């Protein structure tokens with residue numbers, strides 16, 4: 001028997017019972033559900049990551065739909081419990097759904113929702129921020145100032161990488177990868193090399209048109225190249241940002257062999273999913289190559305970092321905040337509620 005978990009109830013007399021495993025930003029999502037005859041139960045347990053048992057207790061004997069989080073393990077146990085409780089929908093408050101066993105959901109007749117689009121620009125902006133922070137050593141320099149170590153301008157102090165005219169590499173040129181590429185191209189006049197299973201035609205057309213615009217204005221045009229292999233991107237790019245989905249084709253996509261072919265002074269950014277990088281191998285690479293820098297929003301064993309990573313000055317690390325703007329998080333919450341309602 002699962003232990004009961006604490007909840008807050010909205011619209012207690014609502015016909016449909018919807019559970020949200022976390023409180024989410026804004027109030028629009030709550031209004032959407034309560035206006036549509038849902039009794040909403042929001043888990044208020046002081047625990048960052050809920051266990052399968054906690055969620056089983058939340059689902060209980062009768063539940064029409066659940067809004068859940070990327071930190072939860074949505075597999076057969078939860079989907080069959082939701083089905084037994086009369087549920088038809090699980091809405092993941094994230095675009096990435098590697099925490100969801102889609103086959104198990106299908107077997108149990110549960111529809112799945114995710115939240116693409118509303119987080120594209122916010123996530124791309126964080127990837128761009130990490131690119132700059134790593135290239136220009138912002139965090140190291142900030143720590144140096146706060147430690148009272150600055151005693152005057154010096155020619156060698158925190159020398160980093162210039163982006164203008166360099167090559168930005170994107171692996172996974174979908175919504176976020178393409179938005180990030182545009183930011184780096186428009187903002188810093190970088191040339192693009194990308195690898196994806198599919199052609200990013202709109203992105204290519206944008207770079208072509210922007211290159212023509214620059215040329216017409218007497219500036220060096222930017223260029224694009226679709227790489228035949230991921231290795232081509234790793235070899236050629238000065239800044240590489242990872243934006244693929246996490247699945248078995250992208251697990252440890254960055255491994256020791258691929259790290260070894262990257263430029264010694266390259267910047268590597270990951271705002272996709274932690275396991276896309278072999279993080280232990282990355283720590284070794286950072287130790288051996290002090291001019292190689294990374295910006296990481298995601299980690300292989302979240303919330304933990306692999307031993308040694310926190311000590312590396314050439315790593316900028318933030319706690320999975322790429323989609324954390326107010327507008328986006330409220331949008332994700334709204335979309336999560338709508339995904340429940342359409343079912």
Ligand SMILES: NC(=O)c1ccc[n+]([C@@H]2O[C@H](COP(=O)([O-])OP(=O)(O)OC[C@H]3O[C@@H](n4cnc5c(N)ncnc54)[C@H](O)[C@@H]3O)[C@@H](O)[C@H]2O)c1
Nearest residue numbers: 096123172173174175176196197244245249271272322323
């Ligand atoms: N850090 C965060 O907070 C955060 C926020 C949003 C999204 N994400 C992650 O970013 C991912 C991408 O989101 P999106 O909205 O751009 O999705 P998307 O589906 O638009 O883009 C993913 C791209 O990856 C490509 N891809 C798939 N397998 C590949 C492979 N083996 N090699 C190269 N490319 C491959 C796809 O073809 C697609 O173009 C999500 O799945 C999620 O895991 C993380």
Ligand SMILES: O=C(O)[C@H](O)CO
Nearest residue numbers: 093094095096119323
């Ligand atoms: O996949 C996602 O949406 C992120 O990791 C959180 O926004």
